[in-house]
Amino acid sequence: MTRITFYLLVPFLMVQLSQAQTSQLQKLVQEALKNNPGLQARSSMVKAREARVPSQGALPDPMITFGLMNLPLNTFVFDQEPMTGKQLAFSQAIPFPGKLGLKEKMAEQDARLAQFQFEDVRLKLIFQVKQTYFDLNYIDRALEVTQKNQEILKNFIEVAQTKYSVGKGIQQDVLKAQVEFAKFYDKIITLKDKREGINARLNALLNRSANTPFPDTEALLYKPVKVEFDSLMNIALKNNPILNGYATRVQKSDFKNRLAKKNYMPDFNVMVAYTQRDVLSSGMGGIDYVSGIIGLKIPLYFWKKQRKDVESSYYEKESNTQALENIRNTVLSRLSDAYQSMEKEAELIDLYQTTIIPQSSQALNSAISSYQTDKVDFLTLLNNLMVLFNYEKEYYRILSGYYKDIAQLEYLTGSTLTN
Numbered sequence: 001m002t003r004i005t006f007y008l009l010v011p012f013l014m015v016q017l018s019q020a021q022t023s024q025l026q027k028l029v030q031e032a033l034k035n036n037p038g039l040q041a042r043s044s045m046v047k048a049r050e051a052r053v054p055s056q057g058a059l060p061d062p063m064i065t066f067g068l069m070n071l072p073l074n075t076f077v078f079d080q081e082p083m084t085g086k087q088l089a090f091s092q093a094i095p096f097p098g099k100l101g102l103k104e105k106m107a108e109q110d111a112r113l114a115q116f117q118f119e120d121v122r123l124k125l126i127f128q129v130k131q132t133y134f135d136l137n138y139i140d141r142a143l144e145v146t147q148k149n150q151e152i153l154k155n156f157i158e159v160a161q162t163k164y165s166v167g168k169g170i171q172q173d174v175l176k177a178q179v180e181f182a183k184f185y186d187k188i189i190t191l192k193d194k195r196e197g198i199n200a201r202l203n204a205l206l207n208r209s210a211n212t213p214f215p216d217t218e219a220l221l222y223k224p225v226k227v228e229f230d231s232l233m234n235i236a237l238k239n240n241p242i243l244n245g246y247a248t249r250v251q252k253s254d255f256k257n258r259l260a261k262k263n264y265m266p267d268f269n270v271m272v273a274y275t276q277r278d279v280l281s282s283g284m285g286g287i288d289y290v291s292g293i294i295g296l297k298i299p300l301y302f303w304k305k306q307r308k309d310v311e312s313s314y315y316e317k318e319s320n321t322q323a324l325e326n327i328r329n330t331v332l333s334r335l336s337d338a339y340q341s342m343e344k345e346a347e348l349i350d351l352y353q354t355t356i357i358p359q360s361s362q363a364l365n366s367a368i369s370s371y372q373t374d375k376v377d378f379l380t381l382l383n384n385l386m387v388l389f390n391y392e393k394e395y396y397r398i399l400s401g402y403y404k405d406i407a408q409l410e411y412l413t414g415s416t417l418t419n
Contacts, residue, residue, distance in 0.1 A: 024218050025133050028206065032129045035207040039125055042118040049111040057104030062092040069275055078278040082285040089273035089291075096265040102255050109252035116245035119414070123241065125205065127411035131404050132202045137217040138400035139195045142393050143188065149389040150184035156385070157181060159371075160378055173378035180382060220399055222349055225406060225417050229339050232413055236335055239414035243331060246324040253317035260309040264302060269295035335412045342405035345398050352395040360388040 033039065070083040078084050157177045164174055199214045237243065271293040279286035299306050364384040370376040406417050 025130065028133060028202070029126050029129050031206050032125055033122065036125055036205060037207055039118075039121055042114075042121045046111070046114045046118050049107075049114040053104060053107040053111055056107035057100050059100070060093045060095075062090060065089045065091070079281045082277070082280060085275040085277040085288075087273050087275040089271055091269060091271035094268040094270060096262060096267055099259060099262050099267075102259040102262065106252050106255045106259070109248050109255065113245050113248045113252070116241040116248060119241040120245065123411050123414055127407050129202070129205050130407035130410075132198060132205060133217065134220075134400045134403045134407070136195065136198045136202065136214065137220055138396050139191055139198060140217045141219065141396035141400075143191050143195075145389065145392045145396070146184055146187050146191065149385060149392075150181065150188075152385060153177060153181050153184065153382075156378075156381065170378075176379065177382060180386070220403060222353070222399060222402070223418055224346060225342070227417060229336070232335060232339060232409060233332060235413040235415055236331055237328070240331055240412060241414060242327055243324070246320065246327050249320040250317065250324055253313060253320045257310065257313035257317055260306065260313045263306045263309060264299055266299065267297040269293075269297070271295070331412055335409065338405045338408040338412065342402060342409065345402040345405065348398050349395070349402060352391065352398065356391055357388075357395060360384070360391050364388050 065088075067087045067089070069085045069087050070081060071078070072080050072084065078086070157174065160173045160177055164171055199212075200210050202214060203210050203212050271291075273291040273293075274288065275291065276288050277286055364381075364387075367376055367381045367384040371378065371381045403418075410417055
């Protein structure tokens with residue numbers, strides 16, 4: 001009987017969690033940011049887009065040509081006709097002023113978009129690592145609670161067997177306790193199986209081998225987060241990379257529309273040529289000359305090309321503008337859901353810590369004392385144990401959900417709310 005009393009008079013684990021918490025989760029986040037291949041791919045994409053910007057504002061490559069002018073077919077000599085010569089020409093295409101600047105600005109927006117997409121992948125990776133870690137943490141705590149209560153139930157069985165052997169108990173109590181004891185094994189097996197699956201998900205995020213085992217997670221300490229929803233909303237509207245990415249799309253489509261309108265204006269082509277002529281066999285000629293040409297690209301078929309490009313870019317801008325508004329509503333909706341869920345779970349955590357768990361523990365201790373003096377039956381004692389067991393598991397599930405909601409808020413706002 002002493003052993004039962006010892007187990008149940010030990011204060012509930014979550015009430016006296018150690019204040020010293022290491023940076024286990026922070027190390028996981030750092031490892032993921034360093035090794036995750038999806039994030040590295042996005043980083044390379046940012047560099048690729050940034051490297052492309054200067055080329056979009058540069059003139060097209062010039063062309064140098066070499067030609068033979070008016071070479072007679074009957075002799076193929078250069079000193080027979082006065083118009084025969086060898087020509088070296090240089091030509092340069094020059095877009096209408098402002099076009100190259102708009103193309104460069106569009107490339108800059110592409111680079112910005114890639115940066116926002118990288119930031120979204122980075123924040124999402126952190127969010128996924130935290131969610132997976134908190135899922136793993138819940139499983140570890142559930143295993144602890146299950147194993148602890150199984151040990152308590154083992155002592156109950158010993159007590160029931162002792163009372164039965166002296167004629168103060170019934171065999172049904174022993175059998176019932178043994179069945180519940182076996183069910184705990186089933187719960188442990190199920191939890192361990194779930195842990196393996198979560199472990200594999202975490203390994204994938206960290207780019208580890210799928211079967212790399214992960215040690216037991218640290219017990220979480222409940223830390224209230226005091227922040228107003230309006231503050232979170234303002235931070236999200238400013239920092240959320242998805243919103244910023246869609247705003248960048250709108251800006252790019254505006255530049256694209258302005259470029260489409262400029263395509264009504266002609267592009268230029270400038271060519272300078274130098275022609276060298278030999279002295280004729282008659283002793284005449286031999287004078288070199290230069291030539292210059294300026295060409296204009298005429299938008300002759302504007303109703304099929306330029307007009308349609310302007311129309312297309314206009315609707316593209318409208319589409320991006322509406323998409324921005326839609327994603328804004330989606331982000332704020334998700335932010336509100338996560339915030340309300342966090343607030344609800346914070347209230348439940350406080351309720352479990354201050355009322356439900358202590359009262360259930362007291363009820364079990366009272367049942368133990370009453371069972372020892374034959375004031376309650378064994379089933380009442382067993383029922384009190386199972387009630388406390390379920391409340392303990394539920395507490396850790398709520399605590400895990402609380403921190404998962406905080407991770408969701410951090411992802412949506414691009415900020416850190418708690419360590």
